[in-house]
Amino acid sequence: MESRPGKSQSISGKLEIDAQGQMPVTIEMVAKAAGVSPSTVSRILNGTAGVADVKRQAVNSAIDRLGFIPNPVARGLAGGRTLSIGVVTQSLDSPFYGAALRGIEIEFQKVGYTPLFISGQWNQLEEARCLDLLRARRVDGIIILDGRVDDADVCSLARNLPVVITGRSLQAPNVASLHFSNFEGAEQATQYLIELGHRRIVFIAGDPAHQDALERQRGYRAALLARGVAIDEALVVPGNFSEESGLRAVEGLLSQGKKFSAIFAANDQMAFGAALALYRHALHIPDDVSLIGFDDLQPSVYAIPPLTTVHQPSHEMGTLAATAMLQLLHGERPVLSMLSPRLIVRESTAAPSR
Amino acid sequence: MESRPGKSQSISGKLEIDAQGQMPVTIEMVAKAAGVSPSTVSRILNGTAGVADVKRQAVNSAIDRLGFIPNPVARGLAGGRTLSIGVVTQSLDSPFYGAALRGIEIEFQKVGYTPLFISGQWNQLEEARCLDLLRARRVDGIIILDGRVDDADVCSLARNLPVVITGRSLQAPNVASLHFSNFEGAEQATQYLIELGHRRIVFIAGDPAHQDALERQRGYRAALLARGVAIDEALVVPGNFSEESGLRAVEGLLSQGKKFSAIFAANDQMAFGAALALYRHALHIPDDVSLIGFDDLQPSVYAIPPLTTVHQPSHEMGTLAATAMLQLLHGERPVLSMLSPRLIVRESTAAPSR
């Protein structure tokens, strides 16, 4: 089996380098096998310069005969490019960001980049640590999903690396920003409730530290205003994007005896909490109260009843972010259209009963 | 020419990577600043050998005066260790694995290792690709969460790298396996339903390609057997762990007019689907039908009604996997106790009505 060095694992050699011998093939070995210099091999590998066809073929054949895989670490050191992109997300275990991460992963995989995922936990300090780590790891670029960092810091980061950032608009050299219109989404949702005939519409706000949360609230207010529905401040209640805060919000309203026929929660998770509170009080969705969320998380489809919500193209956001990063890396300036919201009507909304 | 001429860029005025901010400070600069050789700095950095206190202090002071951060890429090349660990998960956007990933991230962060997350999409081929990629990236070890790879491949992988694998028991050198007793968990859940008085208990099975799914089914059967409840094969219906399959399963049973008072779904997601089917048929949980899931996903707490389920210590699993990996890296043989299941009783279960 092992007797024929250099021949035995020719075909399948790529997939399983070598199980036993584990002697990694280097560019030098390839060079020697092909009768050229390492420089030439490198040039072929990177397409850096023209190489005579004869040699090119010799090298290519040697490469897959030996099952050579360039060592990314060495490449990173020598070339300054690591072919890896840092991705700062806020949470690894959030259904929301997960979809975006997957989108990023797919896009990068196609072109041989590797994403380095790391989570900032919605914490500015933590996020700064993440950025430092990624920089230390010499990533070629950084994608920040809904970051907490200051615009200024982003810009200074962008002096060294291309940066793609979502959740805000930021015009700067070497930066691409991807934004989703939370305002518009919230407006649509609210408008829909109004059109159904609702007038007393609760808004459960998100964490005010989030830009998104504020925008969504603005959208809610704008829609009411536009339709001439008076805003009852008592119906605008605080939340922090967690299920529990949604539950507490509704409990609070109910215990105060507030009247309302619909609830618009600034995200799905709070909508779930709200739904539970209503359930506990034997209030039926949508017969007694209509409910709308925001994000269109996967569980929303199978919520009881299935939740009407504003779709966030999270996966697509990931795809776009990755694409934009690749463009930046190629020196192009990405053109990014703002993503539009889409209201997904399911079964948690209906005209008010009375 | 910033602050101290002749210190910052004296050695190499060649690379001007940084536009404005910080220039990368190298070990050589530290060495010069401290009046020692690079070797000595390296030794202090790694604790490789004893160094005179005077020099040690000089170096340490130079290090943080200059804000030196060792370049992991160079370290990886020279030392052969990249301080990064590959983590193969099945899905990035699954609430289930997310918690485990977070556990891993936390544990590694403490000790300066960086996890490299990559998803295999429950696909053996894809997973093989992931493993190749990680090996090419020269990770120091690999953690596989519920992998599809053959035991044999794991072992051969382990000849080069320490491997931690969850979801199976595997005794091999340089491998640590972490297992959770799916059997016991399913047994507990079923037993609980029986104790409540249920006799006609539906089991919605998971993807038979999963080891876990089979074990859970065995647990279900064992519990029925142990309590002398006859197994009605018509009540054991196939599923694939998705919400939709849970829904279809229950729709099927209902349309066939099958009688049952409880449902045990092999995971929470299928339980959600089942719940929706019941809702559509105006069947109340738990009054008409009791429902139990498996995994204790976060949405289960806020399901309507909150779902009784078997808790999977997913986060803890991540923590343990990371810890085990660190032990392997230190040449210790990790002792791993199998994690025990815990039934979380919430509101989706009750004694049968009649």
Place this chain on the structure above:
DNA sequence: GCGCATTCTGAAACCGCTTTCACATGACCC
């Protein structure tokens, strides 16, 4: 005071690849 074991330390050789530089080669032009 001498030989020898210990402990520190720096020079230099890598790690595997990219990139510069200089040197052919041959094509092209007048």
Place this chain on the structure above:
DNA sequence: GGGTCATGTGAAAGCGGTTTCAGAATGCGC
């Protein structure tokens, strides 16, 4: 037929560390 150029190619110098190796300094026993 001797420049001028493009084009291909290899030698060698890094990239920023780690590690080997050998020499210097110190300590110790007798």
